[in-house]
Amino acid sequence: MKKLWLLLLVTGLIGCGSGGGDSSAPAPTPVVTSKIVQVTVNGTGQVKLSDGQVCQQSCNLTVNNSNIELTPVAAEASQFDSWQQDCSGTGSCRLDLTTLSTAKVVASFVPRHVSLRLTSQPGGSIDYTAGTQAGSCTNACSITAPYGATVVLQAKASTYSDFTGWQNICSATATSPRCEFVAKEETNIVAIFATQQVELRILVSGPGEVSSAALSTPCRTDCTYKVNAGTQVELKASADAGQRFSGFSEPCVATTPCTVTMDTKRTVTAGFVADEPPADGNFIILTNPTDQKLTNYPLQFARPFVAGEIAQAPQLKLAEQLLPTQADIKQRYPDGSVRHAIISVLIPEIAANSTLRLQLVNQAVSTNQTGLSQAQMLADAFDFDAQIKAVFADNQTQQRSARELLSKGKFSYWVQGPIATTVLIADHSEERTGDFGADAHRSVRPLFYATFWPALNKVQVRFVGEVSNTQALQDQSYDLTLLGGAKAPQVLYQQTELPHLAMTRWTRQFWLGAQVPVVSLNHQLGYLSKTRLLPNFDLKRKVPETTMATQFSNWQKAAKDLYNIGFWQKAMPAAGGRQDLGLYPSWTVRWLYTGDWRMAEIALRQAELSGAWPIHLREGGSGRTFDEARQVSGLGRILSINPGGRPTLWFKSDRLTWPETAAADRIQAVSPLASNSWVPDVAHHPDLASAQYLLSGDYYFLEQSWFSAAYTTMNNNAGAAGSTLGRGPTGSEGALYSGEARAQGWALRSRVHAASISPDNSPERAYLELLTVKALEIWEGLYDVANPAAKYPELRSFARSKIGPKEFPYAAGAPSPLGQWGHSDQKATNFSDGYYDYSKAAGGASPWMAHLVILALGRAEELGYPAGPMKGFVGRMLTGPATTEGFPLELLSAYRQPSIRQPDGLWFTNWLQVQDAYLTTYRAEEIARYATGATIDAEFGYNAIVLATSAYLTDLPGGPEVQKFYSERWGNLVELDRSPKWALKPR
Template identity: 20%
Template sequence: MPVAPIPVLPSTPAAGPFSCASDALTCVEITASASQAQASLPVTFGQPFKAGDWLPATQGLVAKVGSTTIPLQTDEISSHRDGSARFAVLSAQLANVQPGETRIINLYRGSKTSNTPNVPANPDWNLELEAKVYDGSGNVTGTFVAQPQAQLQNQIANGTGRRLSGPVASEYTVVAQFKNKATGAVHPHLTARLHTGLYDSGNRIRTDVVLENTRTFTSGPGNITYDLSIKRNGTVLHTQPKFTHNHHARWHKVLWTGGAQPTNRLRHHMPYFMASRITWNYDLSLKVPETVLAADAASLAKADTKPMGPAYIAPYFPSTGGRADIGPLPRWAALYLVTQDDRTRASLLANADAAGGIPVHYRDESTDQPLSIEKYPSVSVGYGSSTPTIPAATGSTIWDPDQSHQPSLAYIPYLITGDAFYQDEIMFWGSWNMAYGNPEYRNRGDGLVKWEQIRGQAWILRSISEAAHALPDNHAMKGLFRNVLAKNIDWFAANYVNNSSNSPLGAIEKPDEFGKTGPWQNDFVGIVFSRLAEAGEPKAKEVLDWFSKFNVGRLTNEANGFCAAQAPGYYWMIRDSSGKFITSWSALFSVNYPDINSAACSSMGVEGYPDDAAGYAAYIRAMLGAAANAGVANAASAYAKWKTMTPKMDAAFTTDPTWAIIPR
């Protein structure tokens, strides 16, 4: 059942579009807070690039405001297959920004340069974290303290654990243990990861304080109840009241010390963002009503966004019906992309933070990285025997995650912010998806998704591809995600494109029901493979073309006896009564719609909630738009046809653009 739409009332539009310099690659817009002037305004953000636009091996990147060049550094670069940048984390420095002032930072190719970061040997950081831990009866079992200053100094001296490095920002990931104040014993599971960004020559420090309960092989995993205080030089900066931290979960809090937190709004040039093909091409012409944005802000204010709270995410993943978190991207992510409104950004990041509380986070103690099926081909965190054994966790949570109903929760947040917390979140979800299934079913270290429901196969591949495409080239986990993605695409090519024992119409047979297919689940697979094809993944386009015989063909075979109005079917038979695959469109129609005469196609009403933004008819819109962008034959004309057959859907997309993927 589709998600109930929010009522649309007369509205005031969100912030409008802006333009880059005509000779720039792209740009971002920075608008300062109206409350204060800022002598120094550093900004760090993620930026995707079109293939071929910037070659980091031989070219630099230059930032200008007007004709003035400003400091810029580039980090965490992920490349397209041709060696050009796909994505990078950028840090720029603005000076003397007045209250409410807006500046456009234009980006250009330039000469490659090297920058020496200016980092003090002993920054005035001095954070201390104190956790008071309780047992199930509410009794204090110990007070644990983490003091990471000496470790930061050591990492600065040795150049280790550094993620960002340049004239604007140097960021170090400091992993700190909690030690019992009375005994000195290390807490076996609670760990602090502090992503420590030094700005303004280290005089101003941004610390993303991450509390993790994620260890994979340490005995006795379970929920931990504690309260927390974060201090600097003895002064309390933040307190977290007593709560229960889920097993295999994490949460975070960003703090600024040494100076005021920079206050600004950053907006990407979204037409270029979409043109980079880093995500699907959402309809930027949609005018989301002010009432929708206000309602979203009101909903967020009522949502549980405390550590371990669900925000908007459905805790019971297998729940059926239309949901705001299910789609190529969740509704809140699509709303942000088409509006870049501050309220939608708040929802986007709140739900990405909530994802940290879901017990899918397994960090390998020996590598300090998420669990790898390359290192442990026979490991399993879901079902089936696991080698090595993973200790069972104690304590219940509100969450019941599964793979067939999982949202994409951290990908867009990482792409717009470049934050390490969201980068790790992408990896944790990709790792969980690979390690969840029975090792025998997934072919152990190959991580094949063939064993899941069809929709689950789509969403697992989406998760793995997010990590494969977003992680920097030099990351220790990059090769794993790329290899598993490639092995899955190869499997699809071998078992569908080059396998005559499948449906000649291109339908995917349900693995659990002989002779049946779910057209809408086929659409999910088509949507994901369209992104893989646009990303240049080898063999992805030929796999997509095979699936598109069915996906697009449902709209283009009226002359062959199949009515397009019935394209959004729920489940169809794709074998005849003798168990053989149906070979013609007219036979497919007659088997599944025996009471309808295909000769009267033009008089039929469209199935699948054609007026709704989140029904089966909307899935087809997204599939066709994505397929057209990947170059599938007849997809663009089929999209135009389906658009005329679902005329009320465009207005519905202004309320919910989850499926509003359009041809480029």
């Protein structure tokens, strides 16, 4: 339409107004129909017009459009710079040619440059060449390069660094430090450098650690680390509790901290030595053997104390920090100071693989401690329950709940205070509501010993099952399951066909919920020995790590489930030296020396397994009394031989109804009892658990010691009609003259160990101490030993007049003037046994058995019992020869010893006669064997027994000489490090 309008105007066909043309109107503007655009291109590029025309150099372009757009297009190596003349700026240009016929434009192109960003990571720099540019870049810089130019980069590592590669365009060159490329686009190029690593080895000698912010973990032994070369590493030495730092080796100076420049591989040694606290100091060492930090660690243990040291109650002190400590005092000395206590504490923190030294000091606290109430123990927070489930052969299921018994009030407090509460959950009444079994006799009694920790809402439970009731004695067999927790009980233990025979008990202990890791607790044997509740062990003995590792490896392989033997010899009468024979078993002594958690596991589990011996009887009837005054009920307690108990009972599984036992004292099983391969006796009776209770406070171990003492007291024919195998004129005196000498020694040891650990005012302690005093006075009468402080002259007279003639028939009842304990039957002069010259000796005995009696008497004396007079008598078996010139002391540890002479059977009267009564060949062999001092049987060598026994004889004439002779020859042998149970020293 617009073109038509223009055409009409040009041809005059259209006029203005209503009439024809107006002669006065201006002439019309000429219409431009074609235009010329003159384009000049400077540089490398072209100009494109919107009508499609292109100019690369100088062009006159005809265009038919009055409005045209020009676009600069740079060549690959160029970039548009600017317009001149009719166009301006740096972008496209639009020309309006409406009134123009010609336009001139100049498009200028310049060479193109590429921006490059070079980044050099720490540890090096980048040298570069880009076109005519060259230089070096550290950290980050930007450069330009002509487009298409070759760029060469060279990565240069600084000292202690290595070039490891490129990022971005140079990555294809892998780890070559040279990178070459053609610059065509902007990019960021990164050179990667890694700091060189050098080896730092740290050797730690002694208990301590070396740490540093530059090291991943502290070092406690031999550690190798990789650290940045050229750096300075600050090393800090930290000694364990009870230790001190003794210095670094070069290149450090001795002090800490030390700075090491790691310009090359380095080795640094750090030494730690004992802080030299007194060997008998009152402290403990707590070691965390795990790789995890322990916080608020619940620790409960027991400890004896030296008289007068802890006036009110013990408290733990960590460095200068007094820890809140609960102390349940079980024994006090006559002056009121603490003798034995159970200690409960939450240790704030024990770092992984670290050691703490905690001192025990006095704290003045009220003795009236209140434990958790019944309701508090049953609160939801503890989720407390422990259940024993038994399935008998007829699929009858019996299940007993600790929570149910607790709810019924069938418990007593053992430990109570703000930190921990231990309750003994059991029903020992005649109703015995918790008892269960395969029939109406309900022969199995469940017991639950539970410790509540309110700050942690945790409970530890010892499960116990026993067939011990004198009125329901029978064998049982069942499938056992132990469960823990109230809301959702979890299975903690299972065993099928449990052989629960009469007079035996089993136990297992668990935490409810997550188990608490074990730690090593070294009670410090030097201090324990000073209390006299443990013997005076030789602290120079050090149990090797190899021994502990071997023992624990053997333990892991051993069968140690319920009624398995572990390390026990289940048939006690079996001959031979064994780990279990001694004042304490070897495993117990290794634990006492080290406190190592592995040795503790063995010692404690062995004590638990001792329940398999049929020596466990509780009085089941309410009509019997326990004490001599007949004031304390015997119900639920160990058997008593007091007049109100069972004074004539022979406590042996096959002799409970012995004819010479009074009918009222007999125990009749409710069904025939099967033979038990766990055979106890007195002549080989170990200490089952007294040290375990002394240092743990675990009531189960105290009971084991009581059961053991009751058995060794009563395993003889109390009536003794026609023989000497009795225990006093009525059977209730507890005399120990029956059986072999070794049996007498082990029975005395078991009794005084059990008595010494029993709580004050406990009927069991009073009972055992009374029996001990009576037994000692009966011995004094038998051996005609003077004692101005004697309390029972009638018992002394009984032994002298009634027992003496039977024990010493060849001397009209007179004891040996040399202190010899006993003799065998008189033999004819032509008899031969390889030991004695029977033309001079009529008989003899095993002196080492009597040495065990001396050992037990020495132990009783140091525990405060009046055993000194008897020790003085029989101790002459060892001290007398030392005062006799010409008697070789090697013969003291011979297997046999002449005691009565030919032809009259009377006692020898001097030690040279005894020596001369040996066969010459046997005497020479014994002297040669023992004089070398090359070896010792650390488990039951007769020279080892003399070594231990002599430690108790240095107060007698000749005693120091015997002790010196045996300690110089055998006291330092490595065998005593591996098993130091006989390694005793004089006090």
